[in-house]
Amino acid sequence: MLExxxxxxxxxxxxxxxxxxLDDITLTVQPGRFCVLIGPTGCGKSTVLSMIAGLVRPSEGAILIDGQPVSGTDPRTGxxxxxxxxxxxxxxxxxxxxGPRFRGTPRREAAELARDWLRRVGLSGFEHYYPYQLSGGMRKRVALAQTLINGPQILLMDEPFSGxxxxxxxxxxxxxxxxxxxxxASVLMVTHDLEEAIALADTVVVLTxxxxxxxxxxxxDLPRPRSVREVRFQPRFVELHEQIWSCLSEEVSLAYARATTSP
Structure with a gap:
């Protein structure tokens, strides 16, 4: 559990x-749940992820994984x-x-694991290509396999599909x-796309x-398993979109007003 x-x-x-x-942020991601952070541009969403990953230290408060404080990078986190x-x-x-090689897995075993994950993300046959030879979507698949191959218990995602x-x-x-x-895995994802947030998440957290x-x-409370395309046509999806956008739009307008009036 992430706290x-x-x-x-x-x-x-x-x-x-x-x-x-960031000011006095409190949230919990229960084991195996998918949580999405959404808020105005520049409000600090990515900073939250960086602190959970142990890359940035909070000025106040605590971040805990399974009750233990985060004091640096953690092998359970991707x-x-x-x-x-x-x-x-x-x-x-x-x-x-x-990743497996860095963690001490023998070369042959790491290669077999990598081939399995490339199959899972639809990149079988591209094992010997270099990143510059791939499309943007294929590079994202590589990054996804690169992260998931380590079996993270907590998966942090910072607008992973932008662009x-x-x-x-x-x-x-x-x-x-x-x-x-x-x-x-427990997932905490940042996105600016409200439809994407609702389609993926168990919980959407709006930041000011x-x-x-x-x-x-x-x-x-949309049923799983979900199809990202089909779930958007459900009446409950539309209802949630209206509720969350009503809450979020106030903060987006405030952030925009500050940006356009500041010296």
Whole structure:
């Protein structure tokens, strides 16, 4: 279980003044649940993920995994970044096998694991390609396999499908749901796409305009398994979209007003 307890984060601004990015954020992701953070641009969503991953330390509060404080990077946690975190000098197979190799898995066994995960994400036959030879969607598949091969108990995703065309994004979302249901990991994902958030999540958490705090949590009571395309036509999906957008739009308008009036 992932717990964020009263977490705040302050940064030093270029003018030397302290800036509060996050203020007293509290949320819980239960085992095997899919939670999505959504909020205005620049409100601190990615910072929340970075703190959970142990890459940034909170100024106040605590982050716990199974009751133990996070004090650095944790092998139980996987992080899929917005930008492709692939090694350009390695083949597709080498990229996906890198995690197990780093953790001490013998080369041959790591390669077999990597081939299995490439099959799962639909990249069989591309093992010896390099990242520059792949489309954007294929690179995202590599990044997904690269993250999931390590069997994370907690999966952090920072707008993992941004930059993809609508059709590829939908396919990737469906693939993510299928793989997540097999693994049973706890997921915390950041996105700006409200439809994507509702289609994927068990819980959608709306953050306020900065300094960000939790404004409201919405339980997504749509049945699983889900098809990302088909679920959007359900009346309950439309109802949830209206409720969450009503809550979110106030914060988006506030953030925009601040951005357009600040000196």
């Amino acid at each position: 964020v307890r009263g977490v705040s984060k302050r940064f030093r601004a270029p003018d030397g003044r302290a800036r509060t990015a 992080f899929m970044f917005q930008s492709d975190a692939v090694f350009p000098w390695k083949t597709v197979l080498g990229n996906v096998a890198a 993809l065309d609508a059709q590829t994004r939908q396919i990737m979302s469906d693939e993510l749901l299928g793989l997540w249901e097999q693994l049973g 305009a900065g300094p960000a705090t939790v404004k409201k949590e919405f339980a997504v």
